[in-house]
Amino acid sequence: MIKQIENSLILNYISKIRNIDLESFLFRNYISEIAKMLAVSAFEKEEMVFRKTPTWAGEQEFLFLEEEKYVFIPILRAALPMLDGVLEMMPNAKAGFLALKRDEETFESKLFYDRVPDLEGKVAVLLDPMVATGGSLEYAIDIIKKKNPVKIISFNIIGSPEGLDFVSSKHKDVDIYIAQIDKELNDKKYILPGIGDAGDRAYNTL
Numbered sequence: 001m002i003k004q005i006e007n008s009l010i011l012n013y014i015s016k017i018r019n020i021d022l023e024s025f026l027f028r029n030y031i032s033e034i035a036k037m038l039a040v041s042a043f044e045k046e047e048m049v050f051r052k053t054p055t056w057a058g059e060q061e062f063l064f065l066e067e068e069k070y071v072f073i074p075i076l077r078a079a080l081p082m083l084d085g086v087l088e089m090m091p092n093a094k095a096g097f098l099a100l101k102r103d104e105e106t107f108e109s110k111l112f113y114d115r116v117p118d119l120e121g122k123v124a125v126l127l128d129p130m131v132a133t134g135g136s137l138e139y140a141i142d143i144i145k146k147k148n149p150v151k152i153i154s155f156n157i158i159g160s161p162e163g164l165d166f167v168s169s170k171h172k173d174v175d176i177y178i179a180q181i182d183k184e185l186n187d188k189k190y191i192l193p194g195i196g197d198a199g200d201r202a203y204n205t206l
Contacts, residue, residue, distance in 0.1 A: 024204045075140055098115075128154070137154060
């Protein structure tokens with residue numbers, strides 16, 4: 001399932017990050033805020049559990065998310081600001097890390113770092129700002145599926161129709177929450193209008 005999150009706040013942030021002159025600090029901040037909004041939509045109907053908690057009127061039971069069963073996995077390095085945002089909301093969740101590099105001639109992705117905790121019984125949430133060809137995200141899902149989580153969700157900020165169609169055709173069991181679906185890819189497989197290279201813009205490595 002591909003679910004585009006349509007609200008005015010997200011659209012406002014998307015328009016802000018398209019500004020190529022935006023400072024890196026603000027770029028990271030807006031990416032973080034968008035990730036939080038994706039989380040709100042994705043976890044709207046997640047199963048909750050009753051837990052006891054001390055209150056001013058004594059110990060009582062209230063509904064909580066089982067934060068410990070979620071593992072947020074950013075695709076380095078562009079997704080790190082997304083991780084900051086979701087961990088602010090769910091500080092008891094775990095994080096894992098995947099580093100993929102796209103070959104600029106073949107457009108294929110290669111894995112060169114995998115630091116993901118045990119996913120047995122966990123919900124894996126992949127974080128990746130851009131879905132261009134979909135190759136990196138599809139490859140990342142393949143890697144995560146081999147670790148046997150109970151469910152995989154993907155949070156993405158901007159994607160192309162081609163890339164999203166490719167990923168969803170390969171992994172029909174993965175829910176994709178995305179803030180904006182852009183027009184197309186150019187001949188270099190970059191999203192138009194897009195936001196440029198999210199990792200470079202986030203960390204001033206242009």
